[in-house]
Amino acid sequence: MTPNIALEKKLNRWAYVVSAAVLLLVGLMRSVKIDLGVDFSFLPPFHASLNALAAIILVVAFWHIKNGRVEQHRKAIYAAMGCSALFLVSYVLYHFTTPETKYGGEGTMRMVYFFFLITHVVLAAVILPFVLFTFTRAYTGQIERHKKMARWVFPLWLYVAITGPICYLMLKPYY
Secondary structure: OOOOHHHHHHHHHHHHHHHHHHHHHHHHOOOOOOOOOOOOOOHHHHHHHHHHHHHHHHHHHHHHHHOOOHHHHHHHHHHHHHHHHHHHHHHHHHHHHOOOOOOOOOHHHHHHHHHHHHHHHHHHHHHHHHHHHHHHHHHOOOHHHHHHHHHHHHHHHHHHHHHHHHHHHHHHHHO
16 A cells, blocks of 8 residues: 555545544533533443543554454554543533543552542543544554554553553542
């Protein structure tokens, strides 16, 4: 496949727009509440499940690419991105419609929870555009640039996908 630099530039612009929109929504969701008349309290375990599934799929995608199965890797990455996108839409819906749940633990567990939560949130915000840029590089046929970026984007995305369910499980008793 011949690298398509023009398409990459267009897709990168969309990656910036999507990333900025997501950051704006996430920033607003703590202060803006919308009453849709629906109880979305069933969503947190769904969010944790989507994140856990994304983590599993990312490991599968990694295994496929390490074994030269490019097409299976591509399909797995599409599935991981789909899980992450569905998570993001659902997560934003939940937080715009539901009051915040506060962690009630104490001592060391409180520090552990906030360590995971803070690193999860910060890395999730930072990694989103880079996941999209990494995808764009592969999609536009720039495989070497894709590989170079994926080497550091993959472990960060995996960390975010794993720490999401950890935070949920630690917060679960307080829902």
